[in-house]
Amino acid sequence: MMKYSLPKAACLLYGHKVHHLDHLAVLSILLRVPLIVTEENVEALARLCYPGIHVILSDYAHVALDTVKTYEVIFTCLPRDLFDDIFFLSEQLQQKTLHTIWCPHGNSDKGKNSFFMEALQKEKFALVYGKKMIDFFKEKNVFSQLESYVEIGNYRYDFYQKEKNFYQGLVQKQIKDKLVSGRKTILYAPTWKDRENSSSFFDACSDLIEKLPSSYNLLIKLHPNLVLQEKERTCSIIEKYEGRQNVLFLQDFSPIYPLLDMTDIYLGDMSSIGYDFLTFSRPMYFLNQNERNAQTDAGLYLYQCGVSILPKNYQNIYEIIEKSLPRDGNFYRIRKRIYEETFCSAKPLDSVKDEITLMYQSISVQSSLM
Template sequence: MQNNTIDSQGAIAYYIDFSLQEIPNISDIAYGTGGIIYTDSEKTYRTIKKEYPTLNVMYLDTIGKIRENMLSTCVKVIVYPDYHIRYFKDLKYIKHVQVFHGPNDKKYNYIKEVLEYDLFFIPGYDAYERYKKQDLLKRGTGMLIGYPKLDRVFRGELDRDYELIKMGLDPSKKTILYAPTWHDRALNSSWKSFRNVFVVNIPANLNVIVKPHPNISRYMEKQLNEFRKRLLCSPNTRLFENSPDTVPLMAASDLLIGDVSGITREYLAFKRPFVFLSNKPRLLWSKKKTRLWNCGEVVTKTYKVWEAVERSLENPDRYMDQIEQFFKTTFYKPDGGAAERARDAIFDLINDSC
C-alpha cells in the first residue's frame, strides 16, 4: 500500500445503518484507512464492537448528530456500502465514495444515484460493462478494484474443515448452505416457499447451514422464530441469523442453495456447485436477474430440492465451465489485493482535494 501522511482517523468516515450484511463490504478497507465507522443503529454498533473489535465505531442516535460529529472532526471523505449520500451530500468540502452493494444482478446496483459520488468502486468486468451500458461511467468516477470482502478467500486463508469444526459440525459430511435473500416487493426470495424443506426430511448424511438475509429477521420475525425451533431439533443443522460475515459459512460448505441474493455471485469464488430455488416459473423472471442460474440446477418444487442437491454433489463439475466463465467476469484481479486498491484510491481522492 502506498505511503501517505493523512491523519486518517479524522479524515475518513464510514456510514452504515441497520444493514448488518454491509459491514464486511467495508471492514477490510477500514482496517487500512483508519477512521470512524458511524451508525445510528444500536444493533450495528454492538455487532461491530463484538465481531470487529479493532475497528473504531461510534453510535449516535440521529443523522443530525452524526453530521455534527463529522464536521467537528474535519472529515474529508465518507465511504458508504449503500446509497446513503442523501444524508450528507450537502456537507461542504467532503468527498463521497460508494462501495458496491454486493456483486449481484439486481437493478438496485445500477441506478443513477452512483453519479452523485466522487468515486464508486466496481467489483468486476461484468458490472463495469453494465454500468457502461447504462451510461453511469460518463463522469469517470467508476473504478475497477475487485472485491475486498473476498480477499482472504483469494489469499487461501480459509479452511473448510476448520470452519466446520468451529461450528460443531462433522467435516466428513457434505455441507449445504442455504442463503435466501429477503422477501422484498419484487418477490425475489425463496424463503417463504422453500424454508420448510430445511426442517423436514433432511438427509442424515448432510450438514445444513442456514443463513437468512438479515431483513428476514427484521420483517418476518414470527416465521423465523418458528423456523428456528424446528431447525435446531436436528443435530446436523446450524442457523446463523445475526452474524454479518457470510464468508466463513461459504468456506465451510460444499454446495450453495440460493435464489438471486448477492451471496450467489460471491460463492463463485469457491468454484463449488449451486442449486437455485425459484418461487415462480422461470419465464416470469428477468433474464438479467437470473443469469447466474446457468451455473446450476433450478428447482421450482419443494419435493425436488434434495434430489437436485444429491445430483449436484455427485457431479460437482457438471456446471464448472459456466462457473469459471462467470468467475472471470465477476471478480477483477482475484489476487487478494482489492482492499488495498480501494484504500489507495481513497487516499488519492483526499490528496487530490487538498
C-alpha cells in the same frame, strides 16, 4: 512540488444494514480508517468478527453533525441521494460538503429488470469488483458521471485468506461446534422480499428442513432485511426448527467467506452470496421463485453456474441434488468464466489499498484547487 495530505476518511454503516458490514468492515481495516456505526448490535458484531477494526458507535442524534465536523471522505454503501437525506442539514450548518465513495455490498443480478442501480446516478467516486459491474453501470447509465473508480476484485476473500487462522477459530466456536461433525454442509442463503419478490424462504424453508437427509448439515443464512420485514413469520419458523441438531439459523454471523469455505453445496435464489461462492467452484442450486426462464432472462445470469429448481419441485430438492451431483463438473468452465468477469484479476491487498488511497487523495487535491 506541493504535497497534499490525505483527507480524513471513515467508513459509515448507518442503521440496521448488517448486510453491509462484511464489505465496510474489511475496507475499514484495509484502509486503516474507522468504521462509524449507529447500532449497538452492529458494533458488537464488528468487534467480534473483524480483527483489528476501529469501530465508533455514534447515536442518531449526533452522527451527522459529528461526521461532517470530523471527516472529509466517507466510504458508504448508501447511494448519494440517501446519504444526502441524512447529512444535508449538517453540511449546510457547517458550510461543508462531505465527499462519498460508494462501496458495493455484493454482486447481484437484481436490478436487471427493475430500477435499482439507477440510484447511483449521482456518484462521483466508486469501488467496483470488476468488468461485470462496470458493464452493469454502463447499461444502467450510471458510469459516465464517475470521476474516478477503482477495481477492487475479490478483496474480502483475500482478507479472509490473510486472517484465516482467526476465522477458523471463530467458525469452529460459532458454527461447527453447534453441528454434527462428519456431515456435508449445505448453505441456504435466501434473499429478502425485495421489489422483485425474489425470496424463496417462506415457500422453501420448511421442506428443506423437514426432508433434510441425515447425511447433511443445513446452515440457513438469513438476510437481515428478511427478519426486519417479516419478523413474526421468520421468528415463528426459527422457533419451530432451531432445536434440530443438524440445522442452524445464522442471524449474527456477518463474515461470508469463512462460511462459504466450510460449505459443500450452495442453495440460493437471488442473493449476491452466490457470486461469492464462485470462488470455490462447488455445486450450486438456485430456487427459481418466480419461475423465470433461466435460459433467456439476463436477470438470472448466475443460474448458468448450477441447477435451477422451480417452486413445484421444492419438495424434491434433495432428490434433485443427489441425481445432479455426479454431473457438477459440467459447470466448472462457466463458473470460472463468470468469476473472472465478476472479479478483476487478483491484486495484493496492499495494491488495492494504494489504488483506493490515490483516488481519495485526488479528492483532497481537487478540493484544494477550488
